[in-house]
Amino acid sequence: MGNTPAEQSKSWKQSIKAPLSFSLVMAIIAGVIATIAGTGGTDNPWRLDIGLVAFGVTFVACLLVISVMTMAGKENPEDLGTGSGVNKSSITPDSKPKNQH
Numbered sequence: 001m002g003n004t005p006a007e008q009s010k011s012w013k014q015s016i017k018a019p020l021s022f023s024l025v026m027a028i029i030a031g032v033i034a035t036i037a038g039t040g041g042t043d044n045p046w047r048l049d050i051g052l053v054a055f056g057v058t059f060v061a062c063l064l065v066i067s068v069m070t071m072a073g074k075e076n077p078e079d080l081g082t083g084s085g086v087n088k089s090s091i092t093p094d095s096k097p098k099n100q101h
Contacts, residue, residue, distance in 0.1 A: 023062035031055030
């Protein structure tokens with residue numbers, strides 16, 4: 001694994017390791033908190049069922065949110081920083097640009 005040029009050129013940002021790691025950490029935290037909160041005190045037995053459900057839901061939800069945010073974000077094209085722009089002059093913002101018909 002990782003021997004092809006396509007896999008070698010992926011950065012940490014494009015890799016699946018970062019979203020999986022973040023989702024795993026968040027799921028562990030949610031699972032521990034749900035297990036402790038669901039137990040209801042030291043006299044009661046551990047409620048691992050509640051913790052496992054919270055772990056699973058948090059893992060999937062975090063992974064889904066990160067995936068959607070990753071797909072929505074994209075780099076700007078290089079040509080956006082060049083050119084004359086539309087209505088670039090702030091002296092007369094209400095006047096029409098000369099190149100419009």
